[in-house]
Amino acid sequence: MRWKTICFDLDNTLHSHDTAFIRTVRMLFDKKLHEWRNKGLNVSHIKLDSVVGTFKYFSDELWDKKESGEWSRETYRRERYKQTMETYELPNDLHSADRFHEEYEKNVPFYGVPYEGLYEGLEQLEKHGFQLGIITNGRSTTQLKKFEALNLSSYISQKSLFISGEMGTAKPERTIFQQVAEHLRVEANEALFVGDAWELDIVGAIEAGWDALYLNTSAQLPTTEHQPVGQASSFKEAIELIVTLDSKAR
């Protein structure tokens, strides 16, 4: 067998984070429109889809400020809320922005939709005898809730779920891959990592001596010369590729 262990990233690798985001935000603004209407505000001209679209627009538009470190996560969240409210001349204050995001955080784990073929694919790999795991960056409670809500525990042991928030190291650092390999009792060259974020997942894994498979669900071009073992555009395709590559090595 070419690999003993296969680990996956979670968001946008096993489910669409973008879908979870839109579904959660839609539910929250639906509630808000009711609230505003009940308070006597005239919101009849505001369509739910367009306010969700505007919020998504500012989330993407302002993302660079957060990524570059210019803004904190809190400032980023308050700004995307404020600019959405201003677009529709709706009431805006920091308290509402913070409450909106608290609700978002609480709900988003439950709005994920597994990628097509997720469970069949994991089952297939398990039958092939691979040890399976997940390495995800994020907060411990949020990522654990997603893991449970997506019913992943039926396929991957919770002991093999590694969350940066509780490990003190995060992708793309080499140490997180090393720690996981140690926990799973596997050598780096017997392990494959599957992920959608080039710099975090692919570069991180390869630098740690793992093989990597690029699941390009975010239509992001490689930014370095690192060589994954393959590239797939869907989860199903990734599984087929793993099985093919592995059978060639048997």
Ligand SMILES: [Mg+2]
């Ligand atoms: Mg991801």
